[in-house]
Amino acid sequence: MDRQFAGIFSEAFMILIGLYYLRLMYENFQRYIDERVALCDAESKLVRSVAVIKKIRKRQYLLQEGDVWKYDAFVSSGCLRTYSINEKGSEHIIGFSIENWWCGDRESLLSGEPSRFNIDAIEDSELVMFTHTNFEMLCREIPAFNQMVNNILNKSFITQQNRINASLSNTAEEKYLNFVKKYPEFALRVPQNMIASYLGITPETLSRIRTQTARNKG
Amino acid sequence: MDRQFAGIFSEAFMILIGLYYLRLMYENFQRYIDERVALCDAESKLVRSVAVIKKIRKRQYLLQEGDVWKYDAFVSSGCLRTYSINEKGSEHIIGFSIENWWCGDRESLLSGEPSRFNIDAIEDSELVMFTHTNFEMLCREIPAFNQMVNNILNKSFITQQNRINASLSNTAEEKYLNFVKKYPEFALRVPQNMIASYLGITPETLSRIRTQTARNKG
DNA sequence: GAAAGCAATTGATGTAGATCAATCAGCCTT
DNA sequence: AAGGCTGATTGATCTACATCAATTGCTTTC
Known part of the structure; x- marks a missing residue:
C-alpha cells in the first residue's frame, strides 16, 4: 500500500516536472514574442494553442536530406546546424541556430520539394514548432x-x-x-571544425589561423 | 510661319513620344503585377499614382557607397549590377538585376545607414521606383x-x-x-569579367574554364 | 579504467586558382 | 582611317589554402 502510494506519488511528480519544463520551454518563446510585439490575451492564447514543443538530443536529426520540411521552428534552447552534403561527400554548414533563432529549410517549406539539407542538433535542444498551415493562420489572424x-x-x-x-x-x-566579432557566442559553443565548414575553409587552416593570430597578439 | 509650325509640331510630337515611352515603361511593371495579383481598379490607380519612372544610362550610378538608399525599385528594362569594393580596391558583384527584377540595398533601406554597395547600369535601363514610405503605404493598403x-x-x-x-x-x-544553366539570359548579356566577379573567380580563370569545357564538348 | 571515438594541432606536400604580363580583337571617337 | 578603350585570351609564375598523415589530448561508453 505504501509502495503503491509512493509509485503514484512519484509518477505525479514526474508529470509535474514535465509540465514545469514545458512551461519553461514555452516561456522563452513567449518572452521572445513579447519583446517584439504586443499581443492581446486572446492572440497569445491562439499562438500558444497551436505551438508544439519538441526536444531533441545532441546528434539527432531534425531534418534529413530528401524529406520535406513542413514547419516553422523556433529554438528555445540548445544549438543546431543546417548543412548540405555534396557529390564528393563533404559537408558544408549553411547555418547555425541557437536560442532565439529560427531554423528549418524555407525552400522545401515553400516549394513542397524534398530538402537538399540536413539539420541536426549540436547540443541537446528544445524547439517550439508550428506546422506551416498553423503558422500561416497566425500571420493571417494576427497582423x-x-x-x-x-x-x-x-x-x-x-x-x-x-x-x-x-x-x-x-x-x-x-x-x-x-565571424568571431559578429557571433562570439558561436565561437565559444560550436566545435572548430564546424566553424571552419561554415566559413568554407578546412579545420587545419582554421587551426593555423588561430595559432597565428594568437601569436601576433602576443 | 511654316517653320514655326514645324517647330511646334515636332515639339508636340516629341512630347507624345515621351508619353508613349512612359506608358510603355510602366506597362511592363503593370504586366508584372497583373501576373502575380488581381488588383481592383482603385488599387491599380493607387499604385500607379505613387510610381516614379526613372531612366538611367549605361555606366551611370543608381546608388553610390556611402549614400542612403530610400527606394523600392523595379527594373522594367535594361540591366544593373550591385557590387562592393573592399579595402584592397577590388570589386565584387553581389548581384545583377534585369527586367522584372528588383534592385536596391535592403540593408541601407531598412537601417537608414549609408550603403556599403554601389549600383550602376550595365545597359541603358528603365526603372519604376517607389519611395519606401509610399511602398509601405501600398503594402498596408493593399493586402x-x-x-x-x-x-x-x-x-x-x-x-x-x-x-x-x-x-x-x-x-x-x-x-x-x-550559373549558365540557371541564368542563361545573364550569360549572354553580361560581360565575362563581371560574371567572374559574381562567381568569386578571376576573369582569367573563367576564360580558361570556358575554353576547356568547350574543348571537352568537342 | 581501458578502449574507442572525436577534435585539435602540426608538419610535409600538392594544387586550384590568383597574379602578372603580353597580345589580340572589337568597339567607339574624332 | 587611326588611335584609344575595354574586354578576352594565353602563358609563366606564385601562393593561399587543401590534402594527406601522424600525434596528442579529450570525452564518451561499456
Whole structure:
C-alpha cells in the first residue's frame, strides 16, 4: 500500500516536472514574442494553442536530406546546424541556430520539394514548432505577428547578403575574425571544425589561423 | 510661319513620344503585377499614382557607397549590377538585376545607414521606383500587394541560400556551369569579367574554364 | 579504467586558382 | 582611317589554402 502510494506519488511528480519544463520551454518563446510585439490575451492564447514543443538530443536529426520540411521552428534552447552534403561527400554548414533563432529549410517549406539539407542538433535542444498551415493562420489572424515574421525575414535576407559579400571579398583569416566579432557566442559553443565548414575553409587552416593570430597578439 | 509650325509640331510630337515611352515603361511593371495579383481598379490607380519612372544610362550610378538608399525599385528594362569594393580596391558583384527584377540595398533601406554597395547600369535601363514610405503605404493598403512583396522576399532568401551553398560546395567550374544553366539570359548579356566577379573567380580563370569545357564538348 | 571515438594541432606536400604580363580583337571617337 | 578603350585570351609564375598523415589530448561508453 505504501509502495503503491509512493509509485503514484512519484509518477505525479514526474508529470509535474514535465509540465514545469514545458512551461519553461514555452516561456522563452513567449518572452521572445513579447519583446517584439504586443499581443492581446486572446492572440497569445491562439499562438500558444497551436505551438508544439519538441526536444531533441545532441546528434539527432531534425531534418534529413530528401524529406520535406513542413514547419516553422523556433529554438528555445540548445544549438543546431543546417548543412548540405555534396557529390564528393563533404559537408558544408549553411547555418547555425541557437536560442532565439529560427531554423528549418524555407525552400522545401515553400516549394513542397524534398530538402537538399540536413539539420541536426549540436547540443541537446528544445524547439517550439508550428506546422506551416498553423503558422500561416497566425500571420493571417494576427497582423502584428505577421509584421514580426516579415521583419525576421528581412533581417535574414540582409544577413545572407552580407555573408555572400564576405565570401567574395575576404580571405580565410578575415572571414574568421569577422565571424568571431559578429557571433562570439558561436565561437565559444560550436566545435572548430564546424566553424571552419561554415566559413568554407578546412579545420587545419582554421587551426593555423588561430595559432597565428594568437601569436601576433602576443 | 511654316517653320514655326514645324517647330511646334515636332515639339508636340516629341512630347507624345515621351508619353508613349512612359506608358510603355510602366506597362511592363503593370504586366508584372497583373501576373502575380488581381488588383481592383482603385488599387491599380493607387499604385500607379505613387510610381516614379526613372531612366538611367549605361555606366551611370543608381546608388553610390556611402549614400542612403530610400527606394523600392523595379527594373522594367535594361540591366544593373550591385557590387562592393573592399579595402584592397577590388570589386565584387553581389548581384545583377534585369527586367522584372528588383534592385536596391535592403540593408541601407531598412537601417537608414549609408550603403556599403554601389549600383550602376550595365545597359541603358528603365526603372519604376517607389519611395519606401509610399511602398509601405501600398503594402498596408493593399493586402494582395503585401502578399506579393512577401513572396518575392521569400524567393530572394531562398536564392541567396542556394548561392551560399554553391559558394561553399562547388569548384569554380561547377559554379560557372550552374550559373549558365540557371541564368542563361545573364550569360549572354553580361560581360565575362563581371560574371567572374559574381562567381568569386578571376576573369582569367573563367576564360580558361570556358575554353576547356568547350574543348571537352568537342 | 581501458578502449574507442572525436577534435585539435602540426608538419610535409600538392594544387586550384590568383597574379602578372603580353597580345589580340572589337568597339567607339574624332 | 587611326588611335584609344575595354574586354578576352594565353602563358609563366606564385601562393593561399587543401590534402594527406601522424600525434596528442579529450570525452564518451561499456
